[in-house]
Amino acid sequence: MEHIGEWGAAEAAAHIRIPTAQDNKYSHGVLGVVTGSATYPGAAVLGVEAAHRTGIGMVRFLGEKEPASMVLSRRPETVTVSGAVDAWLVGSGMEADPYFNPELPDLARACLGLQPILLDAGGLALLDQVSAPAVITPHEGELERLVPQGEDSNEDWAARAADELGVVVVLKGHETIIAAPEYESGGRFITRVTAPTTWLATAGTGDVLAGIIAAIIATHSHNRVPHLTELAEYAATGVYLHGQAGLRAAQQGPFPALELADQVSRAVQELIAEGSSSQL
Numbered sequence: 001m002e003h004i005g006e007w008g009a010a011e012a013a014a015h016i017r018i019p020t021a022q023d024n025k026y027s028h029g030v031l032g033v034v035t036g037s038a039t040y041p042g043a044a045v046l047g048v049e050a051a052h053r054t055g056i057g058m059v060r061f062l063g064e065k066e067p068a069s070m071v072l073s074r075r076p077e078t079v080t081v082s083g084a085v086d087a088w089l090v091g092s093g094m095e096a097d098p099y100f101n102p103e104l105p106d107l108a109r110a111c112l113g114l115q116p117i118l119l120d121a122g123g124l125a126l127l128d129q130v131s132a133p134a135v136i137t138p139h140e141g142e143l144e145r146l147v148p149q150g151e152d153s154n155e156d157w158a159a160r161a162a163d164e165l166g167v168v169v170v171l172k173g174h175e176t177i178i179a180a181p182e183y184e185s186g187g188r189f190i191t192r193v194t195a196p197t198t199w200l201a202t203a204g205t206g207d208v209l210a211g212i213i214a215a216i217i218a219t220h221s222h223n224r225v226p227h228l229t230e231l232a233e234y235a236a237t238g239v240y241l242h243g244q245a246g247l248r249a250a251q252q253g254p255f256p257a258l259e260l261a262d263q264v265s266r267a268v269q270e271l272i273a274e275g276s277s278s279q280l
């Protein structure tokens, strides 16, 4: 594969959807979230916090009771009633096969619906059930279980996995690769984001990333279903923001993942400011 380019501020700024005077909490995107479990309730809190701070009309948390109560204590803005959803975030902190969990009636709706879906962690096991355009966010260990790397470089591996699985692959690491499947006419979207700080290598930062990307997708998915290349652009934008939030959090030294999520608002604000000054 030829050398791939870095997704930077200019590319990312073009994919942030700022609410207009005509927008309301529904038209600016509703994200349905099915994450967390009694074992890992914290993953739900991290993803929901990150989604709110990315800028979105509404977050509906539709996961299990235990994570739901933790999410509500941290973020009372979160809605826990089933209803209209523009995009889904599924799987962070969930058991490996959650499909038949009776506590999760919205999970089948997420998998079988037309709205775009981000599958993280335990949600990766649901890939076969999903019919909508999907983004997956594996680390190397998780992608190895789905599509073995063999002798491929990470770039070739992510691209091959995108083709084999028919989804956007976000292969996480110090360098995160974002790859969409090859178009019928040839060519593909593939890009990379190099993390600006290695302090991101802590438990829970991937749960934050999933919340950021899913929120960006939801803001672009009201009454429309983006195609896979667009989803890859939103995913790359999320990875860029994640790195920038990490850089800001690291100004105070090493940080836990919830503080990374706290910095997402500032990263979005500064990206918008940079984007508008570059258009002057």
Ligand SMILES: NC(=O)C1=CN([C@@H]2O[C@H](COP(=O)(O)OP(=O)(O)OC[C@H]3O[C@@H](n4cnc5c(N)ncnc54)[C@H](OP(=O)(O)O)[C@@H]3O)[C@@H](O)[C@H]2O)[C@@H](O)CC1
Residues within 6 Å of the ligand: 039, 040, 041, 042, 043, 044, 091, 092, 093, 094, 121, 122, 139, 140, 141, 142, 172, 173, 203, 204, 205, 206, 207
């Ligand atoms: N606060 C919370 O609630 C939190 C909840 N969390 C939730 O925990 C659940 C389990 O997630 P998980 O990632 O820890 O476990 P799993 O899927 O078994 O993979 C781990 C194995 O894969 C391998 N491996 C290879 N490359 C790797 C790499 N680059 N990065 C990492 N691993 C790599 C490595 O094996 P090794 O190569 O070392 O033999 C390792 O043993 C999941 O639902 C998640 O959302 C966490 O987010 C933390 C905060």
Ligand SMILES: Nc1ncnc2c1ncn2[C@@H]1O[C@H](COP(=O)(O)OP(=O)(O)O)[C@@H](O)[C@H]1O
Residues within 6 Å of the ligand: 139, 172, 173, 174, 176, 195, 197, 198, 199, 200, 201, 202, 203, 204, 205, 206, 207, 208, 209, 242
């Ligand atoms: N050495 C590193 N430098 C910078 N970022 C890293 C490094 N290692 C991992 N990351 C990032 O940290 C996050 C970890 O995600 P993940 O492995 O899913 O952990 P968790 O499930 O605990 O949230 C990913 O966004 C990944 O890109």
